[in-house]
Amino acid sequence: MRRIEHFIGGKATAASSRRTSPVFDPALGVQQAEVLLAEEPDVDAAVDCAADAFARWSESSLSTRTKVLFSFRELVNAHLDELATAVSAEHGKVLSDARGEVQRGLEVLEFACGIPQLLKGQYSDQVSTGVDVFSYRQPLGVVACITPFNFPVMVPMWMFPIAIACGNTVVLKPSERDPSPSMLLAELWQKAGLPEGVFNVLHGDKVAVEALCRHEKIAAVSFVGSTPIARAVYGWASAAGKRVQALGGAKNHAIVLPDAATDYAAMHVSAAAFGSAGERCMAISAAIAVGPVADAFVDAVAEQARAIRVGPGRDQASEMGPVITMEARDRIVGYIERAKPAGAKVALDGRGLVVPGHEDGFFVGPTILDQVAPDMEVYRDEIFGPVLSVLRADSIDEAIALINANPYGNGTAIFTSSGEAARRFHREVRVGMIGVNVPIPVPMAYYSFGGWKDSLFGERRVHGEEGVGFYTRQKVVTERWPQPIDGGASYHFPTAE
Numbered sequence: 001m002r003r004i005e006h007f008i009g010g011k012a013t014a015a016s017s018r019r020t021s022p023v024f025d026p027a028l029g030v031q032q033a034e035v036l037l038a039e040e041p042d043v044d045a046a047v048d049c050a051a052d053a054f055a056r057w058s059e060s061s062l063s064t065r066t067k068v069l070f071s072f073r074e075l076v077n078a079h080l081d082e083l084a085t086a087v088s089a090e091h092g093k094v095l096s097d098a099r100g101e102v103q104r105g106l107e108v109l110e111f112a113c114g115i116p117q118l119l120k121g122q123y124s125d126q127v128s129t130g131v132d133v134f135s136y137r138q139p140l141g142v143v144a145c146i147t148p149f150n151f152p153v154m155v156p157m158w159m160f161p162i163a164i165a166c167g168n169t170v171v172l173k174p175s176e177r178d179p180s181p182s183m184l185l186a187e188l189w190q191k192a193g194l195p196e197g198v199f200n201v202l203h204g205d206k207v208a209v210e211a212l213c214r215h216e217k218i219a220a221v222s223f224v225g226s227t228p229i230a231r232a233v234y235g236w237a238s239a240a241g242k243r244v245q246a247l248g249g250a251k252n253h254a255i256v257l258p259d260a261a262t263d264y265a266a267m268h269v270s271a272a273a274f275g276s277a278g279e280r281c282m283a284i285s286a287a288i289a290v291g292p293v294a295d296a297f298v299d300a301v302a303e304q305a306r307a308i309r310v311g312p313g314r315d316q317a318s319e320m321g322p323v324i325t326m327e328a329r330d331r332i333v334g335y336i337e338r339a340k341p342a343g344a345k346v347a348l349d350g351r352g353l354v355v356p357g358h359e360d361g362f363f364v365g366p367t368i369l370d371q372v373a374p375d376m377e378v379y380r381d382e383i384f385g386p387v388l389s390v391l392r393a394d395s396i397d398e399a400i401a402l403i404n405a406n407p408y409g410n411g412t413a414i415f416t417s418s419g420e421a422a423r424r425f426h427r428e429v430r431v432g433m434i435g436v437n438v439p440i441p442v443p444m445a446y447y448s449f450g451g452w453k454d455s456l457f458g459e460r461r462v463h464g465e466e467g468v469g470f471y472t473r474q475k476v477v478t479e480r481w482p483q484p485i486d487g488g489a490s491y492h493f494p495t496a497e
Contacts, residue, residue: 010196026092027312029360053197090178105157139167141219250410266300332385409452
């Protein structure tokens, strides 16, 4: 059985780990590897290594950093297909989706390559007689990046390129469900010339997560995952005095108005709901059909969903792969089974899907539940699978009220041909990322990603300028080089004179 080790100080190591966790091929339903799970001494080893490297890396020139970043960018681009294959093999998503994930990570890396411009400070000359003021930003120290299974390349690359570009060192704790892409990224950093200890990979479960959040040498924690874990991470790390950004779960809505192009809306909602088997924090999991468009929309989205080719991720013909584990499959099926007795209409049932040659795979077909009410379990919970709940509303006011009443506020979308309705929607809805006729409004790298309400704990979102601000701390210097003068210092509060 292939064993996946940690990557600490520039080399793979078992350290002191004794526990392991299985890594499955979700399409076949069989174990393909085992990954080591870190204990507290392993966390200490990784953090100590990163802390030692910080002393040197934080003092490296911007020119040195950007040369390494550009080299890493070229290597990631050259190994894009290899990274996508590694993602598909352990996550299960189709290759085209995995390639898109790597590409979105590359965009943040390219943004980080412009770090000299992003770290420029400000200067004010002669704020008082002979006094100048200027500011600059410095790195924090060792940063922990704790990332989820659903984007094993993209989400880490939303964090560590900017953290490293700013002069920090990193301990990445990826999901133990699909750990191999992180190891490949570590090897590419090494080939790019990144000094040993600047980027480390530590595999593990709750033991590693809690130890990283409480470790005295960790300066900041970046996290993406479910809301209950995000809340716990924020509590542990902030109580230990650390800077924290913890992105949680989602229940993303799409409003379809009567004036929308129904077929267009159905096509894009279907793709947003069932792409990556619904295992996206930006997936559309709830659609609100307003007024008379409801029946036509449900029929159209069901037609789109029936045509999706479900199969193993590495099959080029597949459009949707399996979910990550057998437990995830069974949990999703349970939600579907309980929906009808609760009052929902099963417009399309994905239970019992069998893919020839992959009978033991963790497959759930696209599922559409119509006439869902806000008090139903399938609406309240983040299912994180290929299940679309359709609610019906009489007006845009009712639809906006539904979204604003939901505890999550990650992403949302509206489908309409009315500019007035779209403008009103994006101004009134209490959600962090909004699409107008765009179902998955993930911002480009030069904007920041993050939601509102229970979808984000902490002040700053990931990547973009907020990412740079999160991984640095500002200093403001007030400076004077005095000439010999008569008299002494003034004892009143300093003012500009």
